[in-house]
Amino acid sequence: MRTTSGIVFVFISAIVAGLTSCEKDFDIKVNSHQPKLVVEAYINNELPLYNYVILGRSQDYYAPDFTNVPVTGASVAITEGRLISGQYEWDASSRKELKEAALTQLSNAYIPGVYFDTTLRGTPGMHYLLEIEVEGKMYSATTELLQPLSIDSITSGYYFIDEEDDPEYMARLTVHFKDPDTIGNTQLYYWRTRQTGENFGWGALGTNRYSPRTDELVNGQYMHITHSNGFDIGDTVSYHLVNVERKVYNFWDSYLKASESASPFSTPVNLQSTISGENVIGCFSGFSVNTKSVVVK
Structure with missing residues (x-):
């Protein structure tokens, strides 16, 4: 996959229960001078275990493989708040510290670089602040949970x-x-x-x-x-059915276009990251979820 810069990283997007590690690898080119922090973060209203943050460090193009190195020992927190008259008002009492842990729901598997708080659940209509501290550097992002669609x-x-x-x-x-x-x-x-x-x-x-x-x-x-x-x-x-705000859609849309730009003659694509900070790329995705089961006939 090709973007405007010059190195490959892997955007982690699948973890399999019962295994110590399992990834779906997507190669995206980023700046060759310094590895980037890769952030994949979610907050949703229905599935508490699917509220998680994955942190990785992109690797050099000439490394033996192109998988991210998991970032462990980071400080990761999500805080709920409201947007009032164009200003965020964050509720400090709602702040949740996400931790790396072996979860019973995942057959007690410990997956480095994956941060959870199983009590965290999003509320439609609210805004959320993601804060990350890694090696003394700060990163942040905000996202909104829209109303679920029926x-x-x-x-x-x-x-x-x-x-x-x-x-x-x-x-x-x-x-x-x-x-x-x-x-x-x-x-x-x-x-x-x-x-x-x-x-x-x-x-x-x-x-x-x-x-x-x-x-x-x-x-x-x-x-x-x-x-x-x-x-x-x-x-x-x-x-x-997942309702998302436009900036979340724009990131995943740019990600899809990048994944389809494997040809060296293809048009470069910029990932529309939502994470603020130095040498970082990724998205904090507010997923407003409505679920329905159906038997295929």
């Missing part, structure tokens, strides 16, 4: 035969919902199926993160989003 229904159809392995009859899913009558919100789409099993982390779920549209064009309209992915007939899908 899923009217999820239907299956557009059947096809998957002939890659054993020929198998499959369906595509369509989610039906009403876009909110406000400008600036966008949606991401995640799901858990039999194939994802007990895999853990947002990056381990099935996803169509991006829709080729803008909120200005569909604002307030009734939406019917059909995913190109195939789903096994009879499988139960736990589907997450």
